Amino acid sequence: MTALHRLQAELGAIVSVDPGDLAAARIDKSGWQAFGMPLALVAATSALQVQTTLRIASEFGVPVVTRGAGTGLAGGACGTDGSIVLSLAGMNRILEIRPQDELAVVEPGVINQDLNDALAPHGLWFAPDPASKAISTIGGNIATNAGGLLCAKYGVTREAVLALTVVLADGSLLEMGHRSVKGVTGYDLTALFTGSEGTLGVIVGATVRTPARPTGAVSTIGAVFADVASAAAASASITAARLRPAVMELLDPSALRAIAGYLGPDNMAGLPLGHGAFLLLQTDGPLARVEAEAALRILREAGGDAELSTDRESGEQLLAIRRAMHPALAAQGEVLIEDVSVPRSRMAEMFEEIARISERTGVTIPTVAHAGDGNLHPNFVIPFDPDKAADAPLVPEHIWAAADELFRAALALGGTLTGEHGVGVLKQRWLIDELGETSFGLQRQLKAVFDPQGILNPGVMFAAAK
Amino acid sequence: MTALHRLQAELGAIVSVDPGDLAAARIDKSGWQAFGMPLALVAATSALQVQTTLRIASEFGVPVVTRGAGTGLAGGACGTDGSIVLSLAGMNRILEIRPQDELAVVEPGVINQDLNDALAPHGLWFAPDPASKAISTIGGNIATNAGGLLCAKYGVTREAVLALTVVLADGSLLEMGHRSVKGVTGYDLTALFTGSEGTLGVIVGATVRTPARPTGAVSTIGAVFADVASAAAASASITAARLRPAVMELLDPSALRAIAGYLGPDNMAGLPLGHGAFLLLQTDGPLARVEAEAALRILREAGGDAELSTDRESGEQLLAIRRAMHPALAAQGEVLIEDVSVPRSRMAEMFEEIARISERTGVTIPTVAHAGDGNLHPNFVIPFDPDKAADAPLVPEHIWAAADELFRAALALGGTLTGEHGVGVLKQRWLIDELGETSFGLQRQLKAVFDPQGILNPGVMFAAAK
Numbered sequence: 060m061t062a063l064h065r066l067q068a069e070l071g072a073i074v075s076v077d078p079g080d081l082a083a084a085r086i087d088k089s090g091w092q093a094f095g096m097p098l099a100l101v102a103a104t105s106a107l108q109v110q111t112t113l114r115i116a117s118e119f120g121v122p123v124v125t126r127g128a129g130t131g132l133a134g135g136a137c138g139t140d141g142s143i144v145l146s147l148a149g150m151n152r153i154l155e156i157r158p159q160d161e162l163a164v165v166e167p168g169v170i171n172q173d174l175n176d177a178l179a180p181h182g183l184w185f186a187p188d189p190a191s192k193a194i195s196t197i198g199g200n201i202a203t204n205a206g207g208l209l210c211a212k213y214g215v216t217r218e219a220v221l222a223l224t225v226v227l228a229d230g231s232l233l234e235m236g237h238r239s240v241k242g243v244t245g246y247d248l249t250a251l252f253t254g255s256e257g258t259l260g261v262i263v264g265a266t267v268r269t270p271a272r273p274t275g276a277v278s279t280i281g282a283v284f285a286d287v288a289s290a291a292a293a294s295a296s297i298t299a300a301r302l303r304p305a306v307m308e309l310l311d312p313s314a315l316r317a318i319a320g321y322l323g324p325d326n327m328a329g330l331p332l333g334h335g336a337f338l339l340l341q342t343d344g345p346l347a348r349v350e351a352e353a354a355l356r357i358l359r360e361a362g363g364d365a366e367l368s369t370d371r372e373s374g375e376q377l378l379a380i381r382r383a384m385h386p387a388l389a390a391q392g393e394v395l396i397e398d399v400s401v402p403r404s405r406m407a408e409m410f411e412e413i414a415r416i417s418e419r420t421g422v423t424i425p426t427v428a429h430a431g432d433g434n435l436h437p438n439f440v441i442p443f444d445p446d447k448a449a450d451a452p453l454v455p456e457h458i459w460a461a462a463d464e465l466f467r468a469a470l471a472l473g474g475t476l477t478g479e480h481g482v483g484v485l486k487q488r489w490l491i492d493e494l495g496e497t498s499f500g501l502q503r504q505l506k507a508v509f510d511p512q513g514i515l516n517p518g519v520m521f522a523a524a525k
Numbered sequence: 526m527t528a529l530h531r532l533q534a535e536l537g538a539i540v541s542v543d544p545g546d547l548a549a550a551r552i553d554k555s556g557w558q559a560f561g562m563p564l565a566l567v568a569a570t571s572a573l574q575v576q577t578t579l580r581i582a583s584e585f586g587v588p589v590v591t592r593g594a595g596t597g598l599a600g601g602a603c604g605t606d607g608s609i610v611l612s613l614a615g616m617n618r619i620l621e622i623r624p625q626d627e628l629a630v631v632e633p634g635v636i637n638q639d640l641n642d643a644l645a646p647h648g649l650w651f652a653p654d655p656a657s658k659a660i661s662t663i664g665g666n667i668a669t670n671a672g673g674l675l676c677a678k679y680g681v682t683r684e685a686v687l688a689l690t691v692v693l694a695d696g697s698l699l700e701m702g703h704r705s706v707k708g709v710t711g712y713d714l715t716a717l718f719t720g721s722e723g724t725l726g727v728i729v730g731a732t733v734r735t736p737a738r739p740t741g742a743v744s745t746i747g748a749v750f751a752d753v754a755s756a757a758a759a760s761a762s763i764t765a766a767r768l769r770p771a772v773m774e775l776l777d778p779s780a781l782r783a784i785a786g787y788l789g790p791d792n793m794a795g796l797p798l799g800h801g802a803f804l805l806l807q808t809d810g811p812l813a814r815v816e817a818e819a820a821l822r823i824l825r826e827a828g829g830d831a832e833l834s835t836d837r838e839s840g841e842q843l844l845a846i847r848r849a850m851h852p853a854l855a856a857q858g859e860v861l862i863e864d865v866s867v868p869r870s871r872m873a874e875m876f877e878e879i880a881r882i883s884e885r886t887g888v889t890i891p892t893v894a895h896a897g898d899g900n901l902h903p904n905f906v907i908p909f910d911p912d913k914a915a916d917a918p919l920v921p922e923h924i925w926a927a928a929d930e931l932f933r934a935a936l937a938l939g940g941t942l943t944g945e946h947g948v949g950v951l952k953q954r955w956l957i958d959e960l961g962e963t964s965f966g967l968q969r970q971l972k973a974v975f976d977p978q979g980i981l982n983p984g985v986m987f988a989a990a991k
Contacts, residue, residue, distance in 0.1 A: 157868070157870065158765065159761060159764065159765060159868075159869060159870035160868045160869050160870050160899075161764070161869075162868070182767055203709065204709045204713070206707050206709075210706065210707060211706060214684070215707060217713065217716070218680070218684055227963075231963055232963075233963050233964055233967070234961065234964070235964060237866070237939075237940070237941045238868045238939045238940075239866040239867055239868050239869075239898070239899050239900070239939070239940050239941055239944065240676065240677060240866070240869065240897075240898035240899055240900070241672050241676060241681060241866045241895075241898055241899075241900045241941075241944035241945055242866055242940075242941035242943070242944060243669065243670045243672075243720045243941075243943050243944065243945060243946070243947055243948075244941050244942045244943050244948060244952075244956065244959050244960065245948065245956060245959075245960050245964065245965075245968050245986065246717055246720070246721060246725075246968050246971055246972075247670070247683065247716050247717060247719065247720055248964065248967075248968070250683070250713050250716030250717065251712055251713060251716065251717050253713065254709045254712070254713055255712060259712075271767035271769065274767075295625060298625065298627070299624065299625060301648050301737035301740075303737065345812060345815075346811060346812070349811075400703070400705040400706070400707045400708055401705055402623070402625075402626045402628070402704045402705050403625060403626050403627075403705075403706065404623065404625035404626050429707075431706075432705070432706035432707055433626075433705050433706055433707075434705070434706070434707045473703075473704045473705070474703070474704075474705050474708075475703045475705055475707075475708035475709075475710050476710045477708070477709050477710050478705065478707035478708060478709065479707055479709060480709070481709055482709075482710060482711065486710075490710065490711060493710050493711075494710065494711050495700065497693075497697055497698075497699050498699055498700070498701060498711065498714065499711075501699070501714075501974060501975065502711050502712050502714070504974045505712060505971065505974055508967060508970045508971055508974060509967065520711065
């Protein structure tokens with residue numbers, strides 16, 4: 060009996076071998092497409108089905124690629140040749156909301172925004188806010204330790220996870236973490252699994268923190284600077300003044316040009332956006348207005364052409380500029396969204412490096428940064444080519460060469476390859492450069508403790524065969 | 526050549542075999558005293574010396590107990606028979622403070638308060654605030670993932686650690702984490718080492734977050750309730766109103782009686798403290814006064830006899846009541862400070878369980894809780910006994926029996942054995958009850974990845990031989 064037969068015999072209709080289903084399971088939002096074809100797609104709706112799947116996979120030594128909504132940007136959940144793709148999108152129940160304890164218990168397939176909608180009547184929220192929050196799952200957020208726009212003020216996903224229920228490679232169930240706010244019994248496996256990209260186990264349940272949602276109206280500031288260096292310096296001054304806006308985004312001139320072209324001049328909130336760099340701030344909570352006024356003074360002193368908006372509508376118009384970044388680039392071609400992070404004080408230098416790499420390679424690299432935390436998203440746009448061969452790589456070698464320079468520059472500035480997207484398949488070849496050989500070797504051994512056969516998402520994070 | 530000769534030959538004067546030094550290295554602030562006598566005390570002042578020590582320890586298979594200021598409360602850093610005690614108290618340099626990046630780089634022996642004093646002129650702080658902060662080291666705070674009074678608002682130590690430099694059992698150096706705010710490259714080893722109690726490696730350097738220190742005057746509220754149940758209900762109402770005081774401490778009647786006896790009635794801030802339970806709140810930041818007034822209304826509605834103080838002096842008087850808890854108990858005997866944590870909503874039930882256990886066993890258990898996060902410290906007082914045999918155990922069996930009931934009650938309420946002190950030696954026998962066999966086994970395997978010979982703090986967290 061083959062693994063497929065066993066899956067079908069034990070799990071029935073939730074096992075699909077439909078070519079359309081399998082093809083769709085090979086891609087994520089990075090545009091990456093895994094080679095070959097998965098063996099099957101298992102659409103689990105219970106932890107028991109996940110356990111059965113893993114037990115069979117272990118028995119037959121078949122790789123398992125766990126998948127939520129497929130919104131990843133690093134190729135970390137793309138069904139590889141001969142693998143079982145285990146979709147948890149159907150495990151989407153909110154099991155418990157406990158306002159007294161400011162926590163919720165969810166299945167992994169719950170959409171981030173759906174949890175937030177359910178929490179809103181209680182005055183609570185789940186703070187992690189990846190740009191994909193309307194479509195990405197909590198399980199995926201946890202598996203990648205997702206960031207977002209609000210992290211400098213509200214933390215990353217790791218800080219929001221109290222406990223996990225996980226299915227291990229052999230199908231056994233493992234509970235980790237605690238429902239209490241504090242707990243230090245044993246090693247912090249919950250943190251170890253957060254960001255482990257499907258390589259240690261399959262998250263089938265999560266207890267997450269749901270603290271008080273900030274109240275009151277937000278204030279929003281849009282500021283135009285002559286160049287990216289002065290915008291970066293201004294954002295550093297905001298941090299130095301110990302202000303902590305909820306959002307602080309920096310768009311470089313090439314990003315701005317793309318957006319202006321896409322939205323049209325009438326939708327640029329009246330800002331002189333044909334040139335220069337754009338800094339977008341949003342303050343929230345009871346002191347939103349006071350903080351925004353303090354920020355406004357600093358931005359103007361730093362040479363910014365800055366406007367404060369306290370009404371919802373014009374604030375939304377400013378945010379719409381930032382949100383148009385990806386659609387504007389996607390209209391021009393395939394987009395490889397990079398994700399380096401550097402210490403805040405090195406952000407201006409990183410922008411300089413990007414400009415230098417762009418000039419040297421002739422590749423334009425429109426960049427947006429979460430300026431509050433030094434996380435930059437340099438974008439590589441690969442123009443659509445109707446004559447492109449079907450088996451041509453998504454990202455041409457000269458783009459990878461530019462990306463390679465960019466990663467090395469980030470590391471040299473004391474930064475990291477990936478601030479929030481994860482290593483996935485796309486950055487695996489640089490992993491050892493950041494970790495060093497000792498850490499790389501130890502991390503592979505840690506994986507082997509949980510997954511001795513190496514069936515969980517092989518090829519993700521670490522190279523498949525070593 | 527013996528291990529001791531090699532240590533002396535390679536490290537010279539930093540190796541002590543003075544019986545006084547060795548005896549002092551056997552105890553911590555829990556009162557626990559390890560059996561037998563350590564082989565040597567190595568007072569390292571550099572990472573290189575730590576590497577040398579570990580290399581020799583590995584070669585000879587000698588256990589290493591790493592120690593900071595010895596302020597632990599779980600017997601986790603007590604020099605065991607024949608071990609090398611590796612003191613990092615002398616590695617106490619603050620290497621770097623980077624206000625732009627809101628981070629500091631420190632050696633592990635830096636005292637928590639000393640770092641905070643150095644950060645104050647920059648308007649920054651290191652938020653973890655164990656009660657021992659005036660005397661405990663950052664390395665020890667990290668090794669135990671220390672909590673404190675402010676955690677519900679400002680997080681535990683794990684949230685404050687960006688990167689670590691660690692010496693592994695074989696003497697090799699390992700860097701983990703990042704200087705950037707975000708970073709998701711590989712597994713989160715930094716979180717794994719935080720709270721690992723010296724069992725995975727020796728922390729020789731830490732890069733910690735130093736965010737903006739809250740500004741302005743604090744407001745303090747003292748409130749007396751008829752009983753602990755109504756005080757716990759009132760604290761739940763504060764949380765339910767989405768207020769987040771920096772401090773919210775709850776003292777039960779038996780704790781209050783001990784403190785009143787110790788301080789005398791004139792030092793009880795004019796509060797009717799012969800009976801009932803005491804709730805102490807402190808709000809901070811720019812909205813301190815507004816939040817305190819909202820809290821005051823809630824506490825009074827909940828039946829509390831509550832007073833708000835906004836001047837520093839009377840606020841200090843209220844805090845002094847809380848601070849007198851340990852000295853008041855220590856005046857009566859040896860104190861075993863327990864440390865269970867439960868979901869906030871179960872705190873009142875946990876107090877009931879403690880009362881029940883106290884009644885059944887005839888042992889009084891004065892208890893204070895960090896009520897904002899559900900972390901309770903039930904205290905067992907063992908009266909001084911001049912006739913006690915020198916080799917009698919610190920904690921008599923009937924006290925352990927009561928503690929055993931207490932731990933099981935906490936676990937049954939969805940809580941944990943230890944909220945912030947760690948497992949150490951004292952709670953090791955309950956570890957498997959909380960973790961379960963699967964997790965227990967996996968955690969031992971994780972340790973083996975970093976410490977294959979099992980020389981790092983054997984007997985701490987896990988039982989020594991298994």
